[in-house]
Amino acid sequence: MAKISRLPDTVANKISAGEVVQRPASVIKELLENAIDAGASRITVMVKDAGKELIRVIDNGSGMSREDALLSVERFATSKISGVEDLDTLMSLGFRGEALASISSVSHFELKTRESSSALALRFRYEGGSLLEESEVSGEEGTSVSVKNLFYNVPARRKFLKSNATEFRHIFETVRALALAYGDIEWRMYSDDEELFHFRNPDIRERLDYFYGTDFSEGLLAITEENDYLSIHGFIGKPGMMKRHKSDQLFYINRRIIQNRMLSQALQQAYGELLAERQAPFAMLFLGIEPSRVDVNVHPAKLEVKFEDERSVRNMFYPVIKRAVQLHDFSPDLSAAPLQGAPAGELRQEDEALYRRLMYHERPGRMSTTDELYEGFRENSLASGSRQRHEPPRQEEIFPVREAEERWRKSSVASAGDEVLTTVLQSRFQDDDSGTEPGGAEPKIWQLHNKYIICQIKNGMMIIDQHVAHERVLYERALDVMNQNVPNSQQLLFPQKVELRQWEYEVFEDIRDDLYRLGFNLRDFGSRTVMIEGIPQDVRSGTEVTILQDMISGYQENASKLKLEKRDNLAKSYSCRNAIMAGQKLSLEEMRSLIDNLFATRVPYSCPHGRPVIIKLMLDQLDRMFGRT
Incomplete structure (x- = not known):
């Protein structure tokens, strides 16, 4: 039987x-x-x-x-x-x-x-x-x-x-x-x-605002890019909209909702340091691809897919998101106000087709980008002061401009369609504590409680956290120095000796080569003792031993929690420990130099750990607060 x-x-x-x-x-x-x-x-x-x-x-x-x-x-x-x-x-x-x-x-x-x-x-x-x-x-x-x-x-x-x-x-x-x-x-x-x-009605804004909150759609960045292999259309969110679960990441293949780890990871990596730990960016992205190049018959639920060439999909997807993130002004407003340039309920011309149907028809590749903050600085400065360009800070100043930053300034910023910014604030100031211009003009830049830098821009004001701004400058400078072997060491007249604990010495041995590339000239001096003979030019005199020990501690903490790549980890630890602190008084020249260097970085809107660097308060927001509507 x-x-x-x-x-x-x-x-x-x-x-x-x-x-x-x-x-x-x-x-x-x-x-x-x-x-x-x-x-x-x-x-x-x-x-x-x-x-x-x-x-x-x-x-x-x-x-x-x-x-x-x-x-x-x-x-x-x-x-x-x-x-x-x-x-x-x-x-x-x-x-x-x-x-x-x-x-x-x-x-x-x-x-x-x-x-x-x-x-x-x-x-x-x-x-x-x-x-x-x-x-x-x-x-x-x-x-x-x-x-x-x-x-x-x-x-x-x-x-x-x-x-x-x-x-x-x-x-x-x-x-x-x-x-x-x-x-x-x-x-x-x-x-x-x-x-x-x-x-x-088919207005995508109405639906987004219902599902995610009033005016949510006003804070999204529209993306449109396509070639013969793949099209990408949709929206990504600002870092201020991040504290969300990954269920708020919507990926569609030929308008089929899917779950794909590669796309989610690529999106996360494209935001990089704009995200704090355990944050996830909002995204609603539609990918169009030939049906023969993707297998949707993976699981009965039809949520999983396999791409014929996953590497090619990622190699297009990641740079598109990365470019949008780098070129967009992600500095948060003080209150939830609509984005500039798009009245509520009215579609921007370049996004009209995308808002209407989010279909995959042929159109020239483009990306929605803005540089409103840079524009505000430039127009305000040119209107209020001399049009002569301010000279960049000298090497011996507290925040020197590096050659690597100048190269980026000439390439990335210029390619975004803006003039090369050798300085943000072009008005001339007296180097005193008053923060006023010659002739008794109203102040354009000053320090608040030795913690925040206040700057006037064309349509309002900008508030900068001096500590995290300097972190961003030092972080990108450290990465450039390590990756490009730019000379960055200055010898100490009197070498400093530091005794390390066993675990500290083990970490030191692991990162010794990159410490040398960063500018630390270190020599073994007996059991677990190190002699500091040279330091990076940014390290303040008298802090050599403390900085090295704090960097090792920070590196170890990041390695256990965040699983960072070695040089990225070291750059984060170095910038955090070496940045100017809240409570440190800065002169006008130092503040101006810090702002110049900040806007020479690739991502000036957040520190390496994801905290915001800049907050804007616009005049229309102030008008609403005071009832001047």
Whole structure:
């Protein structure tokens, strides 16, 4: 007697449901994808008890005939493909033919559908995968699917569902992802008979602001880039919008919501030091690629994909995001005000097509970038003072300008379409404590509580944290010095001796070569004792021993927590320990030199650890605060 037997369809469907239907949100996703594939222009989602009692999806799509309706609930029955070769040209969201069979096998399932050519709708009622009733009823064109008592016949699966709050959050995130991707569809959602939203127009801003908060869309940077292989369209957020979960990173392949670790990591790396520890950038990015170059048939849930050439995708994706991040003014405003240049409710011309449909049609590659802060400095300075360019600080000043910074200044800034900035503040000041210009003019730059630097810009004021600003300058300078072997050491007249503990000496041995490249001339002097004979030019006299010990301590702490690359770790530790501190009084010349050097860096808006360096307070914000509207 044979030991192997074919499982009944009802059993096979229940087993399959374990992969396809993991929770109520899985049901929602499959039903919504079917509605979209059916060409619906209106979709309504209704849930009760976080989907455990009822899930209903109503669409006005093409509907189905009796034969198709019956087949749709059969396993491996689909209208999306007819052969394996169709997977190479697949543009529909569904194609596996498993969803409705799996859903109906673990619920009380009802399907009502009507084609435009039929006078009455067809109604089919299933229980545990078995057809119980078929009838003709009145109904609108399209399809309505009701799923009641999910997992009623699989108690173990129902028992492992989470709280209503958790399950509803997953449902809401699923609906949100598709409502944002398909702006051409009118979406409505109810929870326990309460209407949550009703989107009647395709304005992506309205939807983003509903899901993420008032004026959220005003703080996003639009991205558009494409070539013959890949197109990238969508939005990324400012660092001030970061403290979010990675569920707020939405990636779409040909308008299919996906999860992909490579894209998420590339996005994180592109932001670099703009992110503090455990922060994740907001992103809603649409990638368009030939269907034959991506495999969506990886998992029954269809969330995972495999690229034919993942390296090529990353090599285009990463630089596009990195370039947008580096060229954009990410300095936070003091209050949540709309971005300059785009009145509320009005689309910028360059983003109009992107906001309207987020489709992948041919257009020249471009990227939305602004340099409002630089522009404000330049225009304010030229208007208020001499147009003669201020001479850059000399090498012997407290914050010297490095040759590497000058090279970057001439290349990156110039390529962004701005004049080369050899100085930010071009007005001349008296080098005294008053902060006033000659002739008694109003002050344009001053120090607040020996901690913050206040600067006037064209449309308001800018506040700079002097410590983290100097950190940013020292960090980038340290990386340049180590990577380019730029001479950076000055010999000490009297060498300093430092005794290291065992763990400190082990760390020292690990980073000795990079310390030398950074400018530390160190010599062994007995057991775990080191003689400091030369130091980088930025190290203040009298702090040589403390700086070295603090750097070793900071390096070890970063290595255990953040897993940084060695030189990046060393540069972070060096800049943090050697930067000027809050409470240190600066002269006008020192403040001006610090600002000049800050805007020569590649990322002037955050310190190496992700803290903001600059905050802007605009005149219109002040006007609103004082009621001058």
